[in-house]
Amino acid sequence: MFELLQTINSPADLRQLDRRQLPALAAELRQFIVESVSRTGGHLSSNLGTVELTVALHHVFDTPHDRIVWDVGHQTYAHKILTGRRERMDRLRMAGGISGFPRRIESDYDAFGTAHSSTSISAALGMAMAAKINGERRSAIAVIGDGAMSAGMAFEAMNNAGVSDADLLVILNDNEMSISPAVGALNRYLARLMSGPYVAARRAGKRLLEAMPEPMANLARRAEGHVKGMMVPSTMFEEFGLTYYGPIDGHDLDSLIPTLRSLRDQPGPRLLHVITRKGQGYRKAEDDPVLYHGVSKFQPEAGLAPGKSGGRPTYTQVFGDWLCDMAARDSRLVAITPAMREGSGLVRFEREYPDRYFDVGIAEQHAVTFAAGLACEGMKPVVAIYSTFLQRGYDQLIHDVCLQNLPVIFALDRGGLVGADGATHHGAYDLSYLRCLPNIMVMTPSDEDECRQMLYTAFTLDMPTAIRYPRGSGPGIAPRTEMVTLEPGRAELRRSGRGVALLAFGSMLGVALALGDEIDATVVNMRFVKPLDRALVIDMARSHGLVVTLEENAIAGGAGSAVAEALAEAGVRTSMLHLGLPDEFIDHGEQQQLLALAGLDLDSVRQAVAARVASLERS
Numbered sequence: 001m002f003e004l005l006q007t008i009n010s011p012a013d014l015r016q017l018d019r020r021q022l023p024a025l026a027a028e029l030r031q032f033i034v035e036s037v038s039r040t041g042g043h044l045s046s047n048l049g050t051v052e053l054t055v056a057l058h059h060v061f062d063t064p065h066d067r068i069v070w071d072v073g074h075q076t077y078a079h080k081i082l083t084g085r086r087e088r089m090d091r092l093r094m095a096g097g098i099s100g101f102p103r104r105i106e107s108d109y110d111a112f113g114t115a116h117s118s119t120s121i122s123a124a125l126g127m128a129m130a131a132k133i134n135g136e137r138r139s140a141i142a143v144i145g146d147g148a149m150s151a152g153m154a155f156e157a158m159n160n161a162g163v164s165d166a167d168l169l170v171i172l173n174d175n176e177m178s179i180s181p182a183v184g185a186l187n188r189y190l191a192r193l194m195s196g197p198y199v200a201a202r203r204a205g206k207r208l209l210e211a212m213p214e215p216m217a218n219l220a221r222r223a224e225g226h227v228k229g230m231m232v233p234s235t236m237f238e239e240f241g242l243t244y245y246g247p248i249d250g251h252d253l254d255s256l257i258p259t260l261r262s263l264r265d266q267p268g269p270r271l272l273h274v275i276t277r278k279g280q281g282y283r284k285a286e287d288d289p290v291l292y293h294g295v296s297k298f299q300p301e302a303g304l305a306p307g308k309s310g311g312r313p314t315y316t317q318v319f320g321d322w323l324c325d326m327a328a329r330d331s332r333l334v335a336i337t338p339a340m341r342e343g344s345g346l347v348r349f350e351r352e353y354p355d356r357y358f359d360v361g362i363a364e365q366h367a368v369t370f371a372a373g374l375a376c377e378g379m380k381p382v383v384a385i386y387s388t389f390l391q392r393g394y395d396q397l398i399h400d401v402c403l404q405n406l407p408v409i410f411a412l413d414r415g416g417l418v419g420a421d422g423a424t425h426h427g428a429y430d431l432s433y434l435r436c437l438p439n440i441m442v443m444t445p446s447d448e449d450e451c452r453q454m455l456y457t458a459f460t461l462d463m464p465t466a467i468r469y470p471r472g473s474g475p476g477i478a479p480r481t482e483m484v485t486l487e488p489g490r491a492e493l494r495r496s497g498r499g500v501a502l503l504a505f506g507s508m509l510g511v512a513l514a515l516g517d518e519i520d521a522t523v524v525n526m527r528f529v530k531p532l533d534r535a536l537v538i539d540m541a542r543s544h545g546l547v548v549t550l551e552e553n554a555i556a557g558g559a560g561s562a563v564a565e566a567l568a569e570a571g572v573r574t575s576m577l578h579l580g581l582p583d584e585f586i587d588h589g590e591q592q593q594l595l596a597l598a599g600l601d602l603d604s605v606r607q608a609v610a611a612r613v614a615s616l617e618r619s
Contacts, residue, residue: 162241387427444506
């Protein structure tokens with residue numbers, strides 16, 4: 001099994017193969033991906049869709065001298081396998097193993113880290129211009145998915161590239177998907193290109209070329225560019241200044257390789273439109289590419305098992321249920337997602353309230369300002385977004401929402417450590433970057449019911465609000481059907497003890513309660529990062545010898561810093577210990593494993609508190 005693939009330890013080996021061997025290599029590579037991901041979990045549909053494209057790129061271009069930037073980077077498993085990491089795929093996305101995305105520190109073949117989206121054209125253009133300045137001859141290739149092309153940054157880069165003379169090749173990987181089905185005017189435009197007369201002529205021409213003698217077929221292929229100019233007079237991309245080629249079948253190596261060879265030797269910025277299919281070659285993923293986008297371990301023959309019912313609801317599900325319940329009460333509620341319908345829990349809402357559901361594509365900046373515009377007109381917009389993705393709309397959050405004090409609700413999923421997706425996807429900074437902004441309220445639920453009530457509280461307020469909750473399930477506190485408002489800025493005393501006060505924010509309450517029972521410490525569920533319950537914080541500091549803050553957020557500038565600032569302003573001096581995420585990027589791995597590495601599991605917190613208490617007793 002995998003006889004051909006086992007001979008490929010680098011793209012140099014791949015380039016030694018006869019072109020007629022490449023389809024067999026692609027078939028082995030696709031089978032290897034299915035079997036490998038079934039054992040580790042990871043992104044599947046997107047990687048099955050780029051197998052032939054990956055083979056063709058490494059066969060034609062002299063990588064790593066030529067630079068390939070993949071966008072989004074979850075489509076790079078074939079690339080990793082062909083660039084010397086085949087034997088390491090058994091530790092994919094695990095602690096100490098390779099990343100699920102390109103990483104410059106992992107391989108010379110990973111030209112740029114791309115775990116978010118829409119950055120490839122900018123990065124590849126920078127690489128191309130650097131080569132020009134340095135007098136180096138090398139190609140820079142940006143492989144960008146059609147979903148990633150919806151973001152403004154991609155258009156900003158094309159606007160710049162189109163007036164340059166850079167040796168830049170943009171490959172538009174068009175599979176009509178981001179994670180959810182693609183949306184928006186760009187998707188409709190690409191669909192029109194696919195249904196136009198040029199494509200029909202190409203399909204008919206391909207059948208004709210197959211019957212021609214080779215010399216005549218080569219002549220016809222050279223004439224194709226001139227024919228295209230008559231049948232596709234001016235594409236959007238050519239208006240940007242990029243010479244457009246395609247569309248071509250991204251699974252047909254006989255089309256891909258000669259086309260890439262031709263484009264490799266052409267000057268200036270150009271764009272190749274490639275049509276691929278998510279899940280290609282694995283029928284179950286072809287039939288449901290959304291379900292097979294990101295998978296846990298499974299049996300390839302059986303496919304993914306049906307979802308289990310009856311377990312604890314995730315915070316995402318709690319949010320989705322609240323959203324539908326609140327929409328039934330108030331017609332002003334609208335929901336916005338930047339291409340994360342499934343991940344953010346909006347599937348039911350879209351089905352029940354399609355007129356109030358807006359998937360804006362991978363366009364976080366637009367999502368935030370779009371919400372601000374809705375709020376200006378009396379609507380109550382809820383932006384369902386991952387913590388790490390709101391970072392991409394930070395300027396809009398400041399200027400368009402907070403500065404104007406508009407009642408936009410941010411439901412921040414994946415706050416804290418998310419696990420296998422690693423540093424690019426951890427929600428490690430939101431408490432720090434939110435609490436410094438005027439006008440916004442920031443809440444951290446400690447359980448499922450509290451999450452529901454905080455969402456309702458946010459809806460009743462006429463100001464910007466953020467509710468930040470972690471990935472996965474909570475402690476199992478069933479959400480009440482009724483909805484009640486929480487008093488803003490009021491913490492909850494959960495346990496009275498002596499000596500040590502544990503001030504827990506959000507997900508850290510469980511650890512605090514467990515430790516509080518062990519050492520007879522006071523435990524406070526802080527609930528609000530902003531406004532802070534200053535009166536209770538001051539009382540804890542005056543009545544306890546040690547105040548410990550716990551948060552699943554960067555210590556720098558986080559909730560613990562807010563507590564220290566409040567005490568300093570009040571002139572209250574006490575011993576403090578801040579426990580949170582360290583000042584470093586945390587890698588990928590299991591969530592609980594990463595919490596232990598960050599010092600936030602029960603054992604680590606116990607040791608840290610005991611060490612500080614011992615130090616105080618000695619002093």
